[in-house]
Amino acid sequence: MEQQxxxxxxxxSEFSKRKFLATPIAGLxxxxxxxxxxxxxxxxxxxxxxxxSTGSIVYLALxxxxxxxxxxLDKNKPKNEFDRLFFFTVGQAxxxxxxxxxxxxxxxxxxxxxxxxxxxxxWLPFSxxxxxxxxxxxxxxxTVVVLVLWYxxxxxxxxxxxxxxxxxxxxxxxxxxxxxxxx
Numbered sequence: 484m485e486q487q488x489x490x491x492x493x494x495x496s497e498f499s500k501r502k503f504l505a506t507p508i509a510g511l512x513x514x515x516x517x518x519x520x521x522x523x524x525x526x527x528x529x530x531x532x533x534x535x536s537t538g539s540i541v542y543l544a545l546x547x548x549x550x551x552x553x554x555x556l557d558k559n560k561p562k563n564e565f566d567r568l569f570f571f572t573v574g575q576a577x578x579x580x581x582x583x584x585x586x587x588x589x590x591x592x593x594x595x596x597x598x599x600x601x602x603x604x605x606w607l608p609f610s611x612x613x614x615x616x617x618x619x620x621x622x623x624x625x626t627v628v629v630l631v632l633w634y635x636x637x638x639x640x641x642x643x644x645x646x647x648x649x650x651x652x653x654x655x656x657x658x659x660x661x662x663x664x665x666x
Contacts, residue, residue: 487561489561491564494563494564494565495565495612495614497561497563497565498563498565498566498569498612498613499612499613499614499615499664500664501553502551502552502553502659502660503553503609503613503659504547504551504553504656504659504660505544505545505547505548505550505551505553505555506540506541506544507652507655507656507659508544508547508551508652508656509540509541509543509544509546509547510540510544510648510652511649511652511653511656512543513536513537513539513540513543514536514537514645514646514648514649514652515645515646515649516532516536517532517533517536517537517595517641517645518641518642518645518646518649520532520533520536520641521639521641521642521645522642526591526592526641529641530587530591530594533594533595533598533641533645534580534594534598537598537602538577538580540602541573541577565612568608568612569609569612572605572608572609573605575604575605576601576602576604576605579597579601579602579604580598580601582597582601583597583598583601592637592640592641593633594641595629595633595640595641595644595645596629596630596633596640596644599625599629599644599645599648600625600626600629600630603621603622603625603626603629603648604622606618606619606621606622606625607619607622610622615662617655617658617659617662620655620658621651621655624651625648625651628647628651629644629647629648632644632647
């Protein structure tokens with residue numbers, strides 16, 4: 484079967500029309516697990532919960548996408564260069580652990596801040612890809628709120644920061660669900 488060649492503009496338009504709910508739902512779940520753990524667990528276990536839960540977002544999103552109608556692993560949908568670009572932004576978010584880990588070794592309480600900010604940076608290129616402000620909003624507000632909470636709430640960093648990110652994901656999901664897409 485011969486595949487139709489589409490321009491980048493056509494592929495971007497197709498990409499922009501998608502729901503984009505699976506990944507933020509996965510992020511919400513991961514950060515909710517981290518926040519609840521922050522209430523109950525000692526730091527030695529808590530840091531592992533934060534590493535594992537945030538490191539699992541991509542896998543959780545792959546699973547959730549089957550129920551949101553996005554089905555990231557559907558082999559039958561046409562290839563789209565913006566899917567590849569999106570997965571590169573996911574790879575970027577994983578690579579930033581190389582920054583978070585050395586700071587974590589020096590001060591374990593830096594973990595919610597570094598992971599919270601660095602993994603949120605993927606929202607900037609995403610905003611450009613879908614031609615919508617939600618990604619810029621998410622990245623900027625997330626960075627400012629996480630940094631402010633890290634300074635203002637040193638005893639509750641593993642609770643306040645995750646729950647702030649969860650709240651931001653809720654807002655982002657609502658915006659994504661209600662956004663108008665270009666025809």
